[in-house]
Amino acid sequence: MKNMSPWWIRIPIVFFLVFGLMEYFVDSGDQLAVIKYPITQFFLLLVLLILIAIEIILVAIENVMLQTLSEEAKARYLAKKTEEGNFGWAKGIIEKLTRSKAIEEEGEIILDHNYDGIRELDNRLPPWWVYLFYATIVFAVVYLVRFHIAGDYDQKTEYETEVAEARAAIEAYKKTAKDLVDANTVELLTDASDLSAGKTIYETNCIACHMADGGGGIGPNLTDPNWILGGGIKNVFNTISEGGRDGKGMVAWKQSLKPAEIAQVASYVLSMQGTTPANPKAAEGDVWVDENAPAAEEAPATEAPEASVE
């Protein structure tokens, strides 16, 4: 029975160990197994009962053993036990970790040096510190081999993987939270499902003024490269969301459409660019040039005429 932790530590430790193992091995998705499969609660209860039963049996055995001891041995056993009960076990652990000498025993380790009355103790290095030090050596060797010899990965690749992972996480999040978009964050949607949803919204709300083919009527032509209020997904989103200039008839659609729907219909509107409507309204506004467009896309357009001139 030496160095045994008391029952009120043993039972919770074993219990939570079983609990943890169960959660680890039972595949229950994001939910805890105890919640997803109520039968496991019964299992845990059983574990708890068994643990308590074991403790009771241990106490009983101890009692029986005590009866067989002589009076003197009994007294010694009980004294030892109360000492352990008073956190003797914790003291034991601390002693193992520090291996320091008690003040009364310091005479054994005092050195002969004497500097004006200041004397030196030859204490052992505390094992917790020594093992930590060994661990750093092992770590350093592994690190050296892994990153300086084998060249596992460097800071740059680490950074890039993390950024890529974060981007993927943002994408995944945006898919679940489409209504978070606004005119600053919106991006052109190209999914067929988004465009067809946009088309439905357009046909329900917009064709009265812009025509089904975007040719324009009360509202301007949406198929030409000219925009009164600015082209590109962000401006178009903004126009649809906030409306056109006062008194022109284009209302702020944010009253009746959700941000995700505005993004869809804006993307659909932009997908009509360059199509030829039946009765196109004359161009209004300026030709929109996207300043943020990648240079590569613009380059051929400006170079091509030059080449043909030569």
Ligand code: HEC
């Ligand atoms: C009541 C008629 C009317 C309806 C309905 C309407 N619009 Fe408009 N729309 C206009 C007018 C008028 C303008 C021009 C506003 C201005 O000049 O400020 C306009 C402008 C626009 C512009 C900007 C064009 C440019 O050249 O900058 C876009 C984009 C647009 N509308 C999309 C839509 C969408 C999408 C819908 C449906 C959700 C819609 N409109 C419904 C009348 C309408």
